[in-house]
Amino acid sequence: MSDFVSQAEFARQMGWAKSYVTKLKQEGRLCLSVDGKVDVEASKRLIIQTGGSDRPDVAERFANERGQQPADEVPEKLSEWGGPSKADSAAKKEHFAALQAEADYRVRIGELVEAKEVAAAVADVSISFRHALENLPARVAGELIGKDLDQIRSTLKQEIYAALSEMERSFAEKLTEIAPEVA
Structure with a gap:
């Protein structure tokens, strides 16, 4: 079962600009419902399958640099997409917030100086x-x-x-x- 989200939400989930998602839509690289919602998983597969058609050598090089799978091996799950999951991002954010709080505390008690x-x-x-x-x-x-x-x-x-x-x-x-x- 796929999730359907707005184009803006899809852009946010993927970490892309809304204008890039609009471009993908214009190129026919998104799977949309009748009401214009993006089918997240199907769209990701289509984007991978249709990526780099103008310059396959460049698309392959960028995919290799990002550690992603080649276009013929389409990921089945969000966690295989190549980026950090929401949980990973949230954990990282919490980790750095905790480090900042610790540094602030150590400054207040005089253990740390700017x-x-x-x-x-x-x-x-x-x-x-x-x-x-x-x-x-x-x-x-x-x-x-x-x-x-x-x-x-x-x-x-x-x-x-x-x-x-x-x-x-x-x-x-x-x-x-x-x-x-x-x-």
């Missing part, structure tokens, strides 16, 4: 650290004049330590901003 927030925090701290190192020669050059090698090393070491400490403080501050529960 990548763009982390990238922005790292960029801010990196820029500050770079500026501190670039300004180091201008800040300490005057202090180094007339000092021996050990004093120069000690001064540079103190300045580098101060820059690294500031970077560490900035990272802790940014971490507290984007993930207060972690800090």
